Amino acid sequence: IVMTQSPLSLPVTPGEPASISCRSSQSLLHSNGNNYLDWYLQKPGQSPQLLIYLGSNRASGVPDRFSGSGSGTDFTLKISRVEAEDVGIYYCVHALKNPFTFGPGTKVDIK
Amino acid sequence: EVQLVESGGGLVQPGRSLRLSCAASAFTFDDYAMYWVRQAPGRGLEWVSSIDWNGGSIAYADSVKGRFAISRDNAKNSQYLQMNSLRAEDTALYYCVKGRGPYFDHYGMDVWGRGTPVTVSS
Numbered sequence: 001i002v003m004t005q006s007p008l009s010l011p012v013t014p015g016e017p018a019s020i021s022c023r024s025s026q027s028l029l030h031s032n033g034n035n036y037l038d039w040y041l042q043k044p045g046q047s048p049q050l051l052i053y054l055g056s057n058r059a060s061g062v063p064d065r066f067s068g069s070g071s072g073t074d075f076t077l078k079i080s081r082v083e084a085e086d087v088g089i090y091y092c093v094h095a096l097k098n099p100f101t102f103g104p105g106t107k108v109d110i111k
Numbered sequence: 112e113v114q115l116v117e118s119g120g121g122l123v124q125p126g127r128s129l130r131l132s133c134a135a136s137a138f139t140f141d142d143y144a145m146y147w148v149r150q151a152p153g154r155g156l157e158w159v160s161s162i163d164w165n166g167g168s169i170a171y172a173d174s175v176k177g178r179f180a181i182s183r184d185n186a187k188n189s190q191y192l193q194m195n196s197l198r199a200e201d202t203a204l205y206y207c208v209k210g211r212g213p214y215f216d217h218y219g220m221d222v223w224g225r226g227t228p229v230t231v232s233s
Contacts, residue, residue: 030217032217034217036217036219038219038220040156042156047206047223047224047225047226048156048206048223049223050220050221050222053211053219053221054219059221089155091155091156093156093158093219093220095217095218095219095220096216096217097216097217098158098161098170098215098216099158099170099172099173100146100158100161100215101158102155102156102157102158103155104155105155105156
């Protein structure tokens with residue numbers, strides 16, 4: 001399964017919304033109704049942290065300004081109001097079956 | 112707080128071997144699958160290998176198949192990655208990652224360690 005993201009670079013203004021798209025070459029929708037797509041943020045100098053799992057579920061401790069949506073092959077991560085601490089590289093990854101492939105990453109920084 | 116601490120990385124010559132370890136704490140280790148994911152300098156994330164809760168099911172990326180071996184010791188709350196026939200392209204920061212369930216298909220990852228660096232160079 002090939003994962004693509006767009007854009008690859010996203011300059012943002014604090015307080016403004018931001019959106020990242022992730023597409024998979026095969027459907028990530030399982031017959032159980034789950035979309036096996038996760039989102040991670042890797043802040044500068046840190047390990048990746050889970051933001052969204054199964055397409056739309058916020059991980060524990062993740063601010064509600066982050067939301068995930070989509071189904072099948074098209075997914076979106078939205079930040080309702082960007083804060084300075086949200087800079088870093090955002091990765092989508094599928095969890096359907098091995099091999100587990102990550103998207104190339106979207107670098108978000110402040111304008 | 113869930114903690115994963117990797118060790119065993121370092122500088123190694125091409126063709127040689129290295130064994131990475133990951134010590135887990137603050138969760139019931141044998142309830143979860145575990146993963147290794149690597150990140151080459153300045154590059155993105157690459158899944159390397161997965162092992163289910165009891166080691167009964169294992170998977171490898173094609174890039175390491177036949178050279179790397181994943182294992183775990185539930186009594187020691189630890190997982191390992193034996194890396195043989197190392198190549199320059201294996202140079203990366205290797206992360207130990209906890210799964211969200213006992214198996215790796217249809218579950219995914221959640222908590223990541225800080226990583227241990229591996230440099231393959233003569």
